[in-house]
Amino acid sequence: MTTLLALLLAQELTDASFEKWRDHVLPKSEELEWAKVGWRASFWEAAVEAKEKDKPILLWAMNGHPLACT
């Protein structure tokens, strides 16, 4: 069997391979360290809280929400 054919067969989605592909795609715990920062999901939430608690705002602003697709 050629390498390419073997690869194609190995990538097939079946009941048997379902969990393998699911686990391959989902992020591992070490890939989610950034999420532990405690990001407020909107700039405004942080601004209001910053005023209340006399703290600076740290805003991560991306094209695409950083907590989602960016």
Place this chain on the structure above:
Amino acid sequence: MPAADEVHHLQRVQGPEGTLFRTIAEQGHYGGRTKPTNTRQGVYAASASGILLASVNTNDPAKMRAMLEKALSRWEELPKEKRAPQEWPKGERVRWEDLCPSDGLVLRVHTRDLPREKTPEDWRAQAWNRDFAWFRKDEMLSLLPEAKPGAQLDIPQPLLVRLARLHLLDFVRGQTWLLEEKNVEKAELRATVERVEGETVQFRLEGTVRTSAEGTWPVRGFADMERPGKQTRGYEGKLLGRARFDRAKERFQAFELVAVGRRWGGTQYNGRGDDLAEAPMGHVFTLAGSGERVPPAFVWAYGWR
């Protein structure tokens, strides 16, 4: 106070948070910039009163650290009476999150390349991304077959077309652009009831999707945006999943939908400029956490108001 937010929205929205963001951003690293784009993407440290402490657009840890240290130093020098606003900017807040279907179905969508013969040796080899997919309550209920073993339901086409054009996209390495309805060549998903236990219905999902588009657009970021070439892009994949629904509570207890397929082509910012050939890609749809309300990347194309 750490926050993450979508810069395109903040740059344009009327209301207090847009006004405050633009006040801060114009003091920052991209203040006044219009070329090659007018994005104000980056990391900003600022006071609630709108005074910029420091900012940068980088993923270099050393540069980020330097920015944070500068910001902290400026914060400590900033008199307390200047840190908070006398009053907030005027206007009402408008957020897509207001449309989050809390009584419907909110899914996380993860995507990653699947194993292939030639893998890049840099960050792209491990790249993955996340989005969200929303279904209103009536849409969620339209996913459910009759509650008896063996009952089948073909998932309504409008929902599958939305899934295909807005979610089964190549955003593994970065943002991409949506597809049009005409680009959806095939979208089939069938639900088959496996088991009914009291009010709980367990069902299987199985289907296929194919999308294809052609035209002229850039695929190498800024490098070819002035002289884009002819392009094609698309996806063909198989979907397989399982879900469990509580009819009494009208909530999903479990939802896993995996898509395995092959993508081709690229778009301006999705990092495929040197990787346009057909290659394997996976998506996984799972239940989002109860507090997760970040809108889908293309929520504006849902047609919801």
